[in-house]
Amino acid sequence: MTRTMSTLNTDLKERIGKANAEVVRRLVDARPFLIDMAPAKDVVPGLGGGRRRVHHSGPPIELARMCGAQKGAIVCAALAEGWAQTPAEAFQLLEAGDIELGCNHEHQSVGPMAGIVSPNTWVYVVENRTANNVSFAPEQQARATFGAYDDAIAVQERRTSSGIIGPTLRKALKHTGPLDLGELMAQSLHMGDELHNRVTAASCLLLRALLPGLVKVGGAEVLKTIEYINEQSVFFLAVSMAAAKSMSDAAADVPESTLVTTMCRNGTDFGIRIAGLKGRWFCGPAQKVRGPYMPGFGDDDAGLDMGDSAVTEVIGVGGCAMSAAPAISSFVGGTAKDLLDSVPKMRQICTGRNPKFTIPILDFEPTPVGIDIRKVVKTGILPIINTAIAHKDAGHQILGAGIVHPPLSCFADALRAFGAHYLPPRS
């Protein structure tokens, strides 16, 4: 019996190897293009038809367990949508269950931090031209995304995004045509970005690519759009995430693969999904982010890890490409040596390499890609995730930024479930 079991295991190991290679191939071969911007209600599954509904970041969560920042961001969206006139009214609607909830990742979407997408949120539309799937991410609103909901600033920001920024960028994109994000992302890794917390170069490159379109559109709304974009430090983040979602969704269903295709957090839970167990969530507690705070804030104020942005780590950038972005240490803490060491560390839990994404300071070594739950469990090395810090309560802006890890239990649970699914029951 032991021999048979072992043969079966060897056979499964080989099949896992093949399945994992297929996942890596799909991630590496993906060709994400920014093709449009649109109101979520027109494109995101579930948000059309005049429903009072929002999607949030992270794995699915019931209202009772939802963190303060996500609630604040929903209140902000409710005000911007006109579902409520005051924050108190909006909180009431939410608590009464009169706002439907869904999770971005189950609707072809990803959103930074609270990640709240409501019907009139404008989203980037990214097409993976290899697998022909489409993904969405909301145009980033710096304040609302952290759970702020004051009328004068956060709500106005959402309205400006929907009323001016989204439509203007859409017009510009009509002139430029689809933009090759893979190429742009590869270039930005040579310009000090890691494409999650640091997207300074990618933001410039995207703006440059949009430039002829913006000039052709012309006028006051274009000037307002440029001003708005230049005020944001992370213009490209949502685009990077939509691209990563389009890449990882193409690999979301590969039976017998042990590779991670989703990592996300809602400020309460951290959730992962793997290619071999399509659609199943393995959740554990969202962790505390380690990193410097803005002046006046500290550990007691901070919420837990939140946002869909860890989709960037899934495709081999962000924490898997940190060595490319030495300037990020001023934002997330640590030394240049920590950054140089981080990519070799991530190689130990990744199956493949992405030859399209290379890191100059490591002599153009490709970034590691394809986090294997087996390797995580075996080595105890956890994926490095670059992230920002939100407040634990509703109504605040960004508090800081830093490094965070998933809980090991997600990977252990997923591995156990994988075994239960693919290994015959022991007699």
Add this chain to the structure above:
Amino acid sequence: MTRTMSTLNTDLKERIGKANAEVVRRLVDARPFLIDMAPAKDVVPGLGGGRRRVHHSGPPIELARMCGAQKGAIVCAALAEGWAQTPAEAFQLLEAGDIELGCNHEHQSVGPMAGIVSPNTWVYVVENRTANNVSFAPEQQARATFGAYDDAIAVQERRTSSGIIGPTLRKALKHTGPLDLGELMAQSLHMGDELHNRVTAASCLLLRALLPGLVKVGGAEVLKTIEYINEQSVFFLAVSMAAAKSMSDAAADVPESTLVTTMCRNGTDFGIRIAGLKGRWFCGPAQKVRGPYMPGFGDDDAGLDMGDSAVTEVIGVGGCAMSAAPAISSFVGGTAKDLLDSVPKMRQICTGRNPKFTIPILDFEPTPVGIDIRKVVKTGILPIINTAIAHKDAGHQILGAGIVHPPLSCFADALRAFGAHYLPPRS
């Protein structure tokens, strides 16, 4: 007598130390702003009044010793200016001495590679707002600057630069107002540039800064300008050089200083000047550049080191900031380790540090600045200069890029002259 001599030396050493600190202070305190673009004839000393005259890169040189690429670039300028109708006519004018020659560095100017500035060349106008001096550098024409002079491309390129690009950028700058180049350069060092051979990020940042102005100007000429800029890999190079010239000119006359304030090459001679011996040139043979060639070219085709761009190394970027730009190894050769080692090496021959220019991968250490001829002679360590390679003959485009050093003799000669000037004759 020996005691007296020694006392004198100690005293001079102290005075040199003070003078050198003053040079470093002027370099570090400089605040270069891009304030305008203009035709050279309107702003560059010597090029007005309808004269048939050009300025070239490097130290002054007589026609008989001038390299092929500079002659080719002058022929191109003569055709673009309408001084001649054919290359043969232009060569005839030049060889007959009917085109006056001057050197950029003696006319508040610097130019990349051949560096030919003719009356109708449009130049960037950079003001150092600390010392209130102004410097110029020609809008870069990718082909002509390497000595190409074919009508259809190189001459047309000069005419497009003068007819469309320069005037359009001038209009955009009128809208944006003066742009702070120091800040922009500091930022680009955090984005993988070293500001000489690699200006990818700085080019994006400058374009972004110009963007509101370009949108306000609008129209076909703006679209043409954007296209032209995006085709250039080194849009910012001439701007970087003009900024560096404005910084180094402010330090060009500090008696008793042994610091280098000019390094430049004309494809025949390498010349330096030092702050303590204002205006005097110390020249040696221009060297062969070591680096990868474009396919189809090799050592036998290459001209010698050429251009005013080493002004960037004088102010502590370029070769003094190479560790900031790991991706440059794909252009100039070498490994990441070579690049990481290069800045510590340059520290050994530099007197100061520029706290405004920092290198993330070296834990934000400031770039070394202020090359001391004494340290160069004592250690034998030569400044690292990042550069491109032109053909030895007139009529060609870029051949490659690489690393080059000045000849040691320039520094030894300057030190000897310094001693002769400042030390009393031995009895």
